[in-house]
Amino acid sequence: MRSAYTVEAVRHAEAQLMARLPEGALMQRAAAGLAAACARVLGRVYGARVVLLVGSGANGGDALFAGARLARRGAGVTAVPLAPGRTHPAGLAALLKAGGAVAEDPFDALAGADLVVDGITGIGGHGGLRPDAVPLARAARGSNAVVVAVDLPSGVEADTGEVPGEALRADLTVTFGTHKPALLVDPAREYAGAVHLVDIGLGGELPSVPALEALQHADVARMLPLPAAESDKYRRGVVGVVAGSARYPGAAVLAVAGALRGGAGAVRYVGPGAAAVIARFPECLVSTGRPGEAGRVQSWVVGPGIGEMREGVREVLASDVPVLVDADGLRLLEASEVRDRTAPTLLTPHAGEAAALLGCAREEVEAGRLAAARELAARYGATVLLKGSTTLVAAPDGGRSPVRVNPMGTPWLATAGSGDVLSGLAGSLLAAGLGARDAGSAAAYLHGLAARLASARGVPLTAQEVAAALPAAWRGVRDPHGDEPPEPDRP
Ligand SMILES: NC(=O)C1=CN([C@@H]2O[C@H](COP(=O)(O)OP(=O)(O)OC[C@H]3O[C@@H](n4cnc5c(N)ncnc54)[C@H](OP(=O)(O)O)[C@@H]3O)[C@@H](O)[C@H]2O)[C@@H](O)CC1
Ligand SMILES: Nc1ncnc2c1ncn2[C@@H]1O[C@H](COP(=O)(O)OP(=O)(O)O)[C@@H](O)[C@H]1O
Ligand SMILES: [K+]
Numbered sequence: 061m062r063s064a065y066t067v068e069a070v071r072h073a074e075a076q077l078m079a080r081l082p083e084g085a086l087m088q089r090a091a092a093g094l095a096a097a098c099a100r101v102l103g104r105v106y107g108a109r110v111v112l113l114v115g116s117g118a119n120g121g122d123a124l125f126a127g128a129r130l131a132r133r134g135a136g137v138t139a140v141p142l143a144p145g146r147t148h149p150a151g152l153a154a155l156l157k158a159g160g161a162v163a164e165d166p167f168d169a170l171a172g173a174d175l176v177v178d179g180i181t182g183i184g185g186h187g188g189l190r191p192d193a194v195p196l197a198r199a200a201r202g203s204n205a206v207v208v209a210v211d212l213p214s215g216v217e218a219d220t221g222e223v224p225g226e227a228l229r230a231d232l233t234v235t236f237g238t239h240k241p242a243l244l245v246d247p248a249r250e251y252a253g254a255v256h257l258v259d260i261g262l263g264g265e266l267p268s269v270p271a272l273e274a275l276q277h278a279d280v281a282r283m284l285p286l287p288a289a290e291s292d293k294y295r296r297g298v299v300g301v302v303a304g305s306a307r308y309p310g311a312a313v314l315a316v317a318g319a320l321r322g323g324a325g326a327v328r329y330v331g332p333g334a335a336a337v338i339a340r341f342p343e344c345l346v347s348t349g350r351p352g353e354a355g356r357v358q359s360w361v362v363g364p365g366i367g368e369m370r371e372g373v374r375e376v377l378a379s380d381v382p383v384l385v386d387a388d389g390l391r392l393l394e395a396s397e398v399r400d401r402t403a404p405t406l407l408t409p410h411a412g413e414a415a416a417l418l419g420c421a422r423e424e425v426e427a428g429r430l431a432a433a434r435e436l437a438a439r440y441g442a443t444v445l446l447k448g449s450t451t452l453v454a455a456p457d458g459g460r461s462p463v464r465v466n467p468m469g470t471p472w473l474a475t476a477g478s479g480d481v482l483s484g485l486a487g488s489l490l491a492a493g494l495g496a497r498d499a500g501s502a503a504a505y506l507h508g509l510a511a512r513l514a515s516a517r518g519v520p521l522t523a524q525e526v527a528a529a530l531p532a533a534w535r536g537v538r539d540p541h542g543d544e545p546p547e548p549d550r551p
Contacts (some may be wrong), residue, residue: 061279063270063462064239066219067183073237084150086260087118090236091125093258094177094210097234098130101206102175106134111163111173111205112155113196115180116143121496122236123179123212124151131158138163140170142180144194144457161503166196175203178228182211182218183240188225189215197228202496209233212242219271221245221450222428229253237262241272244465245430246450270461272430274467277537283502284534285492296325297491300357301370301484302389303364304333308361309367311387313340314480315487317527319361320344321534322488322503330354331366351375358382361487363389364480377401382490382499384408386483390417398440404496405442408444408483414446433463443496445486445504447479453500464501468508472515477523482507485530509533 065073078086102108112127112276114120124139128151131137137160141147163169170176178200180193189197202206206468207230212218214499215227218240233252235243239259242248262488285298304312312333319327320341327344329337336347351362352375362376363386370392377397384406385393390413398405406418415422417440417508425432426448433446433454441495446452451466494502510529511537514521536542 061276062239062274062467064241064244064272064465065242065266066271069267069271070183070237070240070262072260077261085227087121087125089260090122091129091260093260094126094234094237096210097232097256097258098126098175098177098412099133101232102135103191106434108135108174109172110135110137110175110177110456111169111200112137112139113178113180113200113214114139114141114147115185116146117181117184118443119182119210119214121148122181122182123177124155126210128154131155131160137161138169140166140196142196146195151264167199170196170203171203173200173203176200176203176205176207176209178230180208180212180214180228185212185214186217188223189227194226197226201229201511206231207253209252211235212240212283213248216242216248216251220428220430221248223247223251226439227251232256234258236260237338238266240432244272244274244450244467245452246448247427249450260484270462272465273462275501276373276467278540280502280505280537283494283498284537285489285494291325293325296323296428297358297488297493298326298328299480299484299491300328300330300351300354300360300376301487302330302351302360302362302369302376302482303366303480304331304336305365305367305369306332307367308365309336310477311332311480312337312526314386314477314523315361315364315484316341316344317524318481318484318507318530319488320484320531322485322492323525323530324358324491328354328357331369331372343375351379356446357491359384359487359490361386361483363387364483366392368392375533377405379403382406382496384395384487384490386479387411387413392451393478395440398442404490405440406445406447406486406490406500407436407440407442408447408479408486408500409436410447412457414444430463434459443500446499447482451504451508452496453504455497457494461497464497466501466504466508468505468512470508470512470515472521473508473511473526475521475523477510478507478526480514481523481527506530506533506537509536
């Protein structure tokens with residue numbers, strides 16, 4: 061499990077640690093890790109031209125001390141102080157002593173740089189880049205230099221992943237002690253580039269519950285249901301799928317395709333797509349009546365492509381088993397039908413659906429995903445899986461459990477019907493006995509991994525191919541020697 065902590069938690073942990081260490085020791089650890097990462101990026105330090113963008117806080121101090129280390133190894137290092145007179149004094153002195161200098165013309169320096177180090181703001185920054193920093197950030201991005209951000213790309217909000225104004229776009233972010241939410245949640249995550257975590261000894265001082273957590277292969281492998289010797293199809297769990305309509309028969313097929321690969325012992329399909337489903341999946345139990353008449357299930361999935369089937373949503377929400385509501389189901393539900401449930405509910409909106417549920421604009425959800433997921437979970441008393449470039453899973457427990465962020469996706473998933481596959485898959489995991497938070501986050505993980513496998517080397521994928529790659533994804537997470545596939549190329 062990887063985790064991310066808020067600024068408050070980081071500052072508290074740093075204070076505890078600093079109280080036991082000589083003054084400046086922590087910053088030296090950070091600077092050493094930063095300089096080593098810069099040296100790896102440069103390949104050859106001697107003769108390299110390095111420009112430091114230096115803000116008024118300790119983030120600038122890190123940049124200056126790392127610059128001093130690079131200067132001692134023969135790099136030509138110049139600093140661009142953004143708040144002259146408030147530059148970290150010891151850091152600046154160290155840089156000058158090591159042979160570095162203050163840049164005479166910042167834009168000339170940036171134009172000729174091999175490496176730019178962004179030390180404008182870290183966890184203390186708020187409100188986006190200030191006007192004087194904007195042209196420098198743009199010049200850095202417009203140069204041929206590799207841009208390395210210190211702790212965070214300057215201009216992003218550490219705790220939320222929001223980007224309120226302009227921010228600096230980095231190729232690599234070297235972060236200290238722990239990830240911060242902004243490094244895992246879009247839009248900020250986009251600005252960070254690759255992320256390298258430097259251990260500065262903070263681990264033991266951080267609280268046991270982080271703000272965010274991201275599953276890894278081993279975590280998912282532990283959650284996935286395995287049939288035991290005594291299992292039969294009913295004990296493994298039956299998932300009921302209410303999906304599709306005359307207008308969208310494909311949604312029924314795709315949701316069932318996901319459900320068949322989620323570990324439940326049987327899939328019951330209920331709705332007008334029964335003929336299409338049985339033609340494609342003879343292993344599915346189908347009926348055309350009402351959900352309440354279809355026989356017992358251990359979970360329901362309701363919503364993909366159901367059009368105006370309001371009655372189906374109402375009936376399923378009135379049941380006493382876990383329910384996943386997706387797509388049209390989210391439009392048709394009454395908030396009280398969700399809030400009054402005693403069994404778990406998992407809502408799986410994309411940003412547009414989340415905006416409709418919250419009564420705000422889609423852009424607002426996309427700009428503040430973390431806040432939107434938490435707010436939805438609180439308002440509906442349901443677990444919320446917010447889909448999109450960053451998929452988040454928030455539980456309705458007032459922040460007691462960390463929000464899960466899915467590290468395993470690919471923009472190739474932005475293809476029609478892939479959400480239907482996800483809903484079936486997550487519903488199947490619910491039927492197999494996983495809690496809503498685990499079912500949602502494990503499903504998003506497998507779904508993302510399947511998509512990465514199916515789109516390997518940059519091949520467009522279809523929703524059916526995502527479903528077909530799910531067995532390979534299960535195998536992948538279960539393989540103790542399996543490598544996690546690299547992040548797909550981002551445009
Ligand atoms: N604590 C530790 O032990 C360790 C900390 N470490 C490092 O310290 C970093 C945190 O340092 P920090 O607290 O000094 O804040 P920081 O991110 O440098 O920025 C705040 C300064 O910027 C200013 N400012 C604010 N907003 C701004 C904006 N939009 N645009 C421009 N300026 C803006 C604000 O001044 P203002 O002008 O508002 O008075 C303030 O002076 C952390 O990220 C890590 O890198 C490591 O060395 C490990 C040990
Ligand atoms: N830019 C993106 N990057 C990564 N994943 C994405 C992106 N856009 C969409 N997705 C994923 O693709 C799926 C799309 O689901 P959804 O929006 O419900 O589409 P549909 O209704 O067509 O099935 C979700 O799993 C979502 O997280
Ligand atoms: K920075």
